[in-house]
Amino acid sequence: xxxxxxxxxxxxxxxxxxxxxxxxxxxxxxxxxxxxxxxxxxxxxxxxxxxxxxxxxxxxxxxxxxxxxxxxxxxxxxxxxxxxxxxxxxxxxxxxxxxxxxxxxxxxxxxxxxxxxxxxxxxxxxxxxxxxxxxxxxxxxxxxxxxxxxxxxxxxxxxxxxxxxxxxxxxxxxxxxxxxxxxxxxxxxxxxxxxxxxxxxxxxxxxxxxxxxxxxxxxxxxxxxxxxxxxxxxxxxxxxxxxxxxxxxxxxxxxxxxxxxxxxxxxxxxxxxxxxxxxxxxxxxxxxxxxxxxxxxxxxxxxxxxxxxxxxxxxxxxxxxxxxxxxxxxxxxxxxxxxxxxxxxxxxxxxxxxxxxxxxxxxxxxxxxxxxxxxxxxxx
Amino acid sequence: xxxxxxxxxxxxxxxxxxxxxxxxxxxxxxxxxxxxxxxxxxxxxxxxxxxxxxxxxxxxxxxxxxxxxxxx
Numbered sequence: 233x234x235x236x237x238x239x240x241x242x243x244x245x246x247x248x249x250x251x252x253x254x255x256x257x258x259x260x261x262x263x264x265x266x267x268x269x270x271x272x273x274x275x276x277x278x279x280x281x282x283x284x285x286x287x288x289x290x291x292x293x294x295x296x297x298x299x300x301x302x303x304x305x306x307x308x309x310x311x312x313x314x315x316x317x318x319x320x321x322x323x324x325x326x327x328x329x330x331x332x333x334x335x336x337x338x339x340x341x342x343x344x345x346x347x348x349x350x351x352x353x354x355x356x357x358x359x360x361x362x363x364x365x366x367x368x369x370x371x372x373x374x375x376x377x378x379x380x381x382x383x384x385x386x387x388x389x390x391x392x393x394x395x396x397x398x399x400x401x402x403x404x405x406x407x408x409x410x411x412x413x414x415x416x417x418x419x420x421x422x423x424x425x426x427x428x429x430x431x432x433x434x435x436x437x438x439x440x441x442x443x444x445x446x447x448x449x450x451x452x453x454x455x456x457x458x459x460x461x462x463x464x465x466x467x468x469x470x471x472x473x474x475x476x477x478x479x480x481x482x483x484x485x486x487x488x489x490x491x492x493x494x495x496x497x498x499x500x501x502x503x504x505x506x507x508x509x510x511x512x513x514x515x516x517x518x519x520x521x522x523x524x525x526x527x528x529x530x531x532x533x534x535x536x537x538x539x540x541x542x543x544x545x546x547x548x549x550x551x552x553x554x555x556x557x558x559x560x561x562x563x564x565x566x567x568x569x570x571x572x573x574x575x576x577x578x579x580x581x582x583x584x585x586x587x588x589x590x591x592x593x594x595x596x597x598x599x600x601x602x603x604x605x606x607x608x609x610x611x612x
Numbered sequence: 613x614x615x616x617x618x619x620x621x622x623x624x625x626x627x628x629x630x631x632x633x634x635x636x637x638x639x640x641x642x643x644x645x646x647x648x649x650x651x652x653x654x655x656x657x658x659x660x661x662x663x664x665x666x667x668x669x670x671x672x673x674x675x676x677x678x679x680x681x682x683x684x
Contacts, residue, residue: 358634389633392670396640399672403679 234356235320236276237327243306243313244278244334245271256320273363274301279315279330281357282337286365301334310335324348485603492596498589511582514575527572534562534569632668640664 235256241247246268252259261269274284278301287295302313313334320327328349332340342349356362364387372383385391422434429442436458443464444454452467498504518524540547543555553561566573632640644665648657659678663669 355634358632358637388635390636390639392632392636393639396664396670396675399670399675402672403676407680 233322234280234352235322236317237320238316238318239272239275240316241272241275242315243303243309244301244315245274245303247271247275248303248305275315276317277363278334278337279317279332279340280353280362282332282340285363297337298334301337321349321352323352328353480603488596488599488603492593492600495589495593495596499593504586504589507582507585511579511586514579514582518572518575518579521572524572524575527569528576531566531569531573531576534565538562632665637665 236254237256239250239252239254241250243249246266250268250272252272261272263269274286278284278297282297284297284301287297287300298310299307302310306312311333314331316329316331318327318329326344326349329343330340330353331343342353368387372380372387375383385394425439426432426434429439429446431438431442440455440458447454447464447467450468455462455464455466518528537547538559541553541555541558545552546558641661644657644661647660648654650657656679659681660675663674663678667674669675
């Protein structure tokens, strides 16, 4: 707060020489037009700020403080146009004087010229509302009560705060919109990662455990820490390393891989192993019994002889035979071979089972190989 | 408070100085001080103080760069 004790105005605006003793009290001036009422207000503003706001800014044409501040009779003598304010400064419990001429409007003489006094005067210069126009006052008086806060803001030059608020709100809105899009992208990425890694918890330990499990299958070193720049595929040779890329139908690939997996499971199953063991046992038994081996070979031969018998002669030695006697003779031989024949049939059954499974496995491998996911040098 | 008549030289309605007056400066200062107390916003508050109060810049670009200094 600054109180004005005295004002001395010399050759300034329409005033030749004027001294007022205000004693720090409120005051009002009245008089006919052109008698210098506004000049007193201009003098106070000029003394405190070095400027006369109504002579500067837009709409004032070529009017300037330097040319139009001095009295019209001293227009060419700006050094004579001066204002002196004797001030009471309650916050410092002191008084001070500021003297300013139009010629050196930017360099007032302050007494005592202390930082404390200058700080108070600088603060006054930053209070634009200490000079209010008649129009500003009338607009405030006649405004609706609901709009008075807006007018007070204008009087206090707070529209800059409104502009600042608008800018901050605009920035906030822009980034809020972007944040929503980023959040959706993030959630999609999390869902895809959880699905790809088959995990339910989205946290570092779960991710690393799932990733390292798959990296172990691929014989890659485990990842110990998960940073923003960590690549889960680190160390994995990709198509960009020289391999040509080809698209794989996912459904077909899944079906082929499932079939291969099922077939490999069958081969690891106990029933397949039993079939192999049975076949091996029969083969071992047959190889240790030479009569049985001979019987198996002759069994086929005799059956062929029966097939080619012409009802008169033996198809092998052309000896004439009674048909009934010939068939009875060979049937007796076959009867002797029946045990060995049964073993051969049992072996055939087991081998058919084994060969069938292996043929199915080969087919499944071929399907997977067609996808291009097996190494090129993988065995057929 | 001192009143004066500016009808002789005209008055531009709504015209305000872009410089921060002492009231506006006080409000912005209070805002920045409160912002600096929010966890993680001390740096932003410091940059806003420099841009708005020290440099008196209030453009969207300047303020946005103060809040988000990282170009990404």
